[in-house]
Amino acid sequence: MRAEAAVIGAVGVAALLASIAMVVRWGEREVADAEADRTLGDQTRWWLRLVAVTVVTGIVSGVLVAGIGGRLAMRILAATAGTEAQGLLTEADEHVGFITFGGTVGFVTFVGLLGGMIIAALHLAVRPLLPAGRLGGALFGAGLLVVFASRVDPLRSENPDFDIVGPDLLSVAVFSSLALVQGMTTAAVFARFSAAVPLLDVRRLRTVLPYASLLLLVPASPLLLAFVVAGAVVISVRLVPTLRRAVGAPRALAAGRVALALVVLVAAPGFVSAVVDILGG
Numbered sequence: 001m002r003a004e005a006a007v008i009g010a011v012g013v014a015a016l017l018a019s020i021a022m023v024v025r026w027g028e029r030e031v032a033d034a035e036a037d038r039t040l041g042d043q044t045r046w047w048l049r050l051v052a053v054t055v056v057t058g059i060v061s062g063v064l065v066a067g068i069g070g071r072l073a074m075r076i077l078a079a080t081a082g083t084e085a086q087g088l089l090t091e092a093d094e095h096v097g098f099i100t101f102g103g104t105v106g107f108v109t110f111v112g113l114l115g116g117m118i119i120a121a122l123h124l125a126v127r128p129l130l131p132a133g134r135l136g137g138a139l140f141g142a143g144l145l146v147v148f149a150s151r152v153d154p155l156r157s158e159n160p161d162f163d164i165v166g167p168d169l170l171s172v173a174v175f176s177s178l179a180l181v182q183g184m185t186t187a188a189v190f191a192r193f194s195a196a197v198p199l200l201d202v203r204r205l206r207t208v209l210p211y212a213s214l215l216l217l218v219p220a221s222p223l224l225l226a227f228v229v230a231g232a233v234v235i236s237v238r239l240v241p242t243l244r245r246a247v248g249a250p251r252a253l254a255a256g257r258v259a260l261a262l263v264v265l266v267a268a269p270g271f272v273s274a275v276v277d278i279l280g281g
Helices: 001-028 040-079 102-130 133-148 168-194 203-219 222-239 241-248 249-281
Strands: none
Touching: 001 040, 001 168, 040 168, 040 203, 040 222, 102 133, 102 168, 102 203, 102 222, 102 249, 133 168, 133 249, 168 249, 203 222, 222 241, 222 249, 241 249
16 A cells, blocks of 8 residues: 555656646647638538647646646645544545555546546636736636635535545645646646647548547537537637627627636635635634
């Protein structure tokens, strides 16, 4: 068990260092778009390319940060919880301090792979409203933290695990840092792969291979449906010149940013309240 924990710890540190390296190297890259004619077929290929970039981004950033990094965070909090907490049962029916490869694979698959793709899909939706570069990634991570951390995970104040692992301040600091790294890594990896994934051309194998990642959407049917519905809306807008110009107008961009800021502001009191409850023990 100690050997497994040591390996998981080493892999977790390596994954986070790799994520930080990606942010440093690719964080200021511009997102590359692909030219597509104003036809239904070309616009469909344009959307498929964006979805492929998003899925690859979710796989890479999700596995590294939310998956392996999240598992490392759990290991750190278990180690700092004290001897009396070791072996206690968590909300997820796991025993504190008992880290196994099987449990890690399950966590990385569900939280890292699936969670990473959902986060990347959210990034695709709000990316046009965010500043470019690392600042945009950091703001995206902060938005994830404020809007989702206290409502979904990992900072739900009603989670009984905070009565077991800790210290509470360390828990909040670790998970908040992970959210910021997740946001910045997602933005950096998306920018990098936007320049690497070409428009689909079934006559050229080189252009088909990056789209193999879309097969992962088949078991994730709600996410697949979301991409299909969003694609139908986006393609329809892009095919109608009047709608295209309206959506791309500075006034529409400003309105979108205001709406996004309002979502975060409305969620902020709940997030603050959850953090206060956690820190209050």
